[in-house]
Amino acid sequence: MISLADAERAAATLLEPAHYDFFAGGADDERTLRSNVDAFDRHRLLPRVLRGVGKRDLGVEVLGQPLSMPVMVAPTAFHRLAHPDGEVGTARAAAASGTVMILSMAATQPVEQVAATGVRLWFQMYVQPDRAFTERLVRRVEAAGCAALVVSVDSPVFGRRLRDLRHDFGDLPAGLACENMRESGTGPPRAVAFDAALDWSVVGWLRGITTLPIVLKGILHPDDARLAVGHGADAVIVSNHGGRQLDGAVASIDALPAVVEAVGGRLPVLLDGGVRRGTDVVTALALGAAAVAVGRPVLWGLTVAGEHGVRQVLELLRDDLDRAMVLCGADRVAALTRDVVHVGRCSW
Numbered sequence: 001m002i003s004l005a006d007a008e009r010a011a012a013t014l015l016e017p018a019h020y021d022f023f024a025g026g027a028d029d030e031r032t033l034r035s036n037v038d039a040f041d042r043h044r045l046l047p048r049v050l051r052g053v054g055k056r057d058l059g060v061e062v063l064g065q066p067l068s069m070p071v072m073v074a075p076t077a078f079h080r081l082a083h084p085d086g087e088v089g090t091a092r093a094a095a096a097s098g099t100v101m102i103l104s105m106a107a108t109q110p111v112e113q114v115a116a117t118g119v120r121l122w123f124q125m126y127v128q129p130d131r132a133f134t135e136r137l138v139r140r141v142e143a144a145g146c147a148a149l150v151v152s153v154d155s156p157v158f159g160r161r162l163r164d165l166r167h168d169f170g171d172l173p174a175g176l177a178c179e180n181m182r183e184s185g186t187g188p189p190r191a192v193a194f195d196a197a198l199d200w201s202v203v204g205w206l207r208g209i210t211t212l213p214i215v216l217k218g219i220l221h222p223d224d225a226r227l228a229v230g231h232g233a234d235a236v237i238v239s240n241h242g243g244r245q246l247d248g249a250v251a252s253i254d255a256l257p258a259v260v261e262a263v264g265g266r267l268p269v270l271l272d273g274g275v276r277r278g279t280d281v282v283t284a285l286a287l288g289a290a291a292v293a294v295g296r297p298v299l300w301g302l303t304v305a306g307e308h309g310v311r312q313v314l315e316l317l318r319d320d321l322d323r324a325m326v327l328c329g330a331d332r333v334a335a336l337t338r339d340v341v342h343v344g345r346c347s348w
């Protein structure tokens with residue numbers, strides 16, 4: 001495995017087709033899924049030379065937490081479908097790599113077990129129509145030591161994923177469940193619900209029940225970025241859910257500059273979707289992201305070799321990012337400025 005593409009190819013041979021397609025697929029015609037990667041390919045870098053970059057520091061701080069590199073683990077459902085190590089394996093790898101894991105509400109292991117690995121954990125949730133349940137879940141993830149709540153706001157309904165329909169993939173196989181949707185250790189799990197009635201008041205509601213930082217995941221429009229600031233969010237994640245929700249939504253990297261401008265430095269802007277190379281990370285950081293997150297590549301690493309495979313994926317990205325930075329003449333993340341990114345014709 002010498003690139004993330006290798007990891008995906010290997011995973012494709014190991015997984016049942018229905019499970020591979022669940023991980024790999026997007027909504028409808030998968031235009032946005034493809035765009036996320038293609039849009040990075042439309043960006044080119046204008047490297048600086050002779051910058052004395054003999055020593056590099058890839059570290060960043062996000063929401064007061066130091067990361068060894070600006071690459072986090074995006075929340076993805078059902079890690080035990082990929083490998084028996086499950087979310088605990090992913091967490092151990094993220095911890096060893098010195099980065100944050102965002103744990104999905106649809107995780108197949110309990111948040112307490114994942115937190116026990118010592119990883120720095122943020123918890124992703126879909127605010128449930130049953131607000132009393134949502135509040136109990138917030139208490140639970142606080143008690144487990146999660147450092148932020150990541151609220152996905154791009155899913156008023158579930159996207160229509162043709163690959164899953166063709167495989168008739170809906171439920172987890174026997175023995176696997178969304179462990180954080182249980183009310184007690186032995187009780188049946190609730191189904192993850194999506195709530196199209198959610199509006200901006202949900203941010204104030206959450207603020208009223210928790211002191212954890214609130215991160216809004218799934219912001220693409222600059223006006224929504226301004227609203228996020230106005231409603232007291234602590235960070236936003238520019239994301240189209242890996243092309244799994246609104247097909248036709250803009251690629252994440254194309255949405256980033258306007259969001260960064262709208263936010264105007266008032267809170268950190270993160271990005272996920274289509275990050276596969278160190279140069280993609282460089283592009284996102286240069287356009288103003290504080291860090292990026294990766295979804296599918298982590299699942300491919302987990303499939304191939306459990307915890308060790310995720311570690312390999314994260315270290316491949318770190319090595320790739322270090323090389324991209326040094327070749328761009330940047331010795332630290334702050335040295336990556338807008339002018340190193342070139343889109344379309346050279347205009348200066």
Ligand SMILES: Cc1cc2nc3c(=O)[nH]c(=O)nc-3n(C[C@H](O)[C@H](O)[C@H](O)COP(=O)(O)O)c2cc1C
Nearest residue numbers: 023074075076077104152241242273274294295296
């Ligand atoms: C299999 C899969 C499951 C996902 N599950 C969740 C989820 O439970 N909650 C969530 O907010 N986002 C979920 N996402 C979206 C990711 O957090 C992220 O936005 C996306 O995967 C990033 O794109 P990438 O896979 O190209 O890196 C999921 C994505 C995939 C591929």
Ligand SMILES: O=C(O)C(=O)c1ccccc1
Nearest residue numbers: 077105106155192241244
């Ligand atoms: O969010 C997703 O993309 C996703 O696949 C999912 C699956 C099950 C429950 C919640 C989300």
